[in-house]
Amino acid sequence: MRTIHIPTSHEYDVLIGEGLLDKSGELTRKAVKPCRCMLVSDDTVDELYGDRAQISFTYSGFEVDRFAFPAGEASKNLDTLRDLLNAMGEARLSRSDLVVALGGGVTGDMAGFAAAIYARGVRFVQVPTTLLAAVDSSVGGKTAVDMPFGKNMVGAFHQPSLVITDTDVLRELPKEQLSNGAAEAIKCGVLEDPALFALLERGDWQERIDEVVARCVAYKRDVVAGDEFDTGSRAFLNLGHTFGHAIEVCSSLQILHGQAVGIGTLMAAAAADCPEAMLRRLADCLKTNGLPTRCRFGAEELARAALNDKKRAGGEITLVLPEAIGKCRLERIPVSRLPACFEKALNALEALDL
Ligand code: GLY
Numbered sequence: 211m212r213t214i215h216i217p218t219s220h221e222y223d224v225l226i227g228e229g230l231l232d233k234s235g236e237l238t239r240k241a242v243k244p245c246r247c248m249l250v251s252d253d254t255v256d257e258l259y260g261d262r263a264q265i266s267f268t269y270s271g272f273e274v275d276r277f278a279f280p281a282g283e284a285s286k287n288l289d290t291l292r293d294l295l296n297a298m299g300e301a302r303l304s305r306s307d308l309v310v311a312l313g314g315g316v317t318g319d320m321a322g323f324a325a326a327i328y329a330r331g332v333r334f335v336q337v338p339t340t341l342l343a344a345v346d347s348s349v350g351g352k353t354a355v356d357m358p359f360g361k362n363m364v365g366a367f368h369q370p371s372l373v374i375t376d377t378d379v380l381r382e383l384p385k386e387q388l389s390n391g392a393a394e395a396i397k398c399g400v401l402e403d404p405a406l407f408a409l410l411e412r413g414d415w416q417e418r419i420d421e422v423v424a425r426c427v428a429y430k431r432d433v434v435a436g437d438e439f440d441t442g443s444r445a446f447l448n449l450g451h452t453f454g455h456a457i458e459v460c461s462s463l464q465i466l467h468g469q470a471v472g473i474g475t476l477m478a479a480a481a482a483d484c485p486e487a488m489l490r491r492l493a494d495c496l497k498t499n500g501l502p503t504r505c506r507f508g509a510e511e512l513a514r515a516a517l518n519d520k521k522r523a524g525g526e527i528t529l530v531l532p533e534a535i536g537k538c539r540l541e542r543i544p545v546s547r548l549p550a551c552f553e554k555a556l557n558a559l560e561a562l563d564l
Contacts, residue, residue, distance in 0.1 A: 211225055349430050393472035
């Protein structure tokens with residue numbers, strides 16, 4: 211088992227290894243004294259892994275209640291959050307009790323937000339069951355729900371007390387879900403880790419999934435430790451996200467987050483005038499990992515969607531622009547330049563004829 215310590219204002223460990231789901235209660239007991247806990251999952255994950263997690267927590271002395279909600283991003287809203295908070299109240303959770311988020315990014319974001327606001331804040335443990343959650347959203351304490359006026363627009367920073375990633379669970383994921391997570395790992399490679407990128411572009415990394423997760427978490431640890439509350443350098447983690455969020459919104463969330471981030475990373479590289487060889491290498495890496503490389507939306511439509519992005523501050527927006535595999539820069543541009551930026555990226559990708 212690998213352990214990565216996250217030195218944020220509330221410090222915690224990320225545990226990565228085989229067979230950890232069935233030990234999740236035992237591992238949690240080392241960080242949190244046995245108490246009442248609300249195990250939160252979507253209905254798919256609840257059916258697959260809920261019993262195993264409940265048995266492990268119960269065996270380790272926790273009193274477990276369960277809350278399951280319909281799977282999908284559409285559930286990440288105030289209605290589901292209210293139902294979850296009511297379930298926590300009915301289960302009589304107190305401030306010294308615990309929320310366990312067993313699932314992907316939607317579950318982690320929403321259960322984490324419930325933990326942040328219930329009784330002015332209770333502890334929570336993340337047990338990510340998707341690669342995307344394992345390499346990104348389970349670490350760093352961003353919690354939120356989506357609002358009609360934008361994704362993740364209501365939320366809080368609330369660090370977990372522990373993150374437990376069972377790599378056997380990740381290996382059982384359907385191909386599409388592995389691809390979805392691979393996009394965030396490719397993002398880390400482009401940002402700072404050429405060796406990780408090289409591993410991902412070979413496409414046969416599944417046997418080394420613990421290394422992929424650990425490298426991404428180690429990178430995220432460094433970024434989050436330097437800018438926990440996202441006022442500066444944490445913006446690097448948004449590589450591909452300004453373009454990607456716009457694609458997700460234009461597709462009415464039919465394009466998965468990772469798929470959108472993958473195309474978004476490629477568009478960011480194209481907008482940054484990266485050499486053709488690098489664009490082709492990045493596109494090949496996306497394709498090898500089952501990710502799309504084409505965007506069917508127009509520049510105006512994308513720019514309109516992006517302007518609702520919460521990362522817009524005043525009349526400017528911060529873009530993360532690749533310079534090489536393993537090196538990116540931040541650039542603030544006036545929002546009025548965004549449509550031209552999308553146009554440039556789309557034209558460059560069209561010329562590559564991927
Ligand atoms: N997922 C980006 C961040 O945690 O800042």
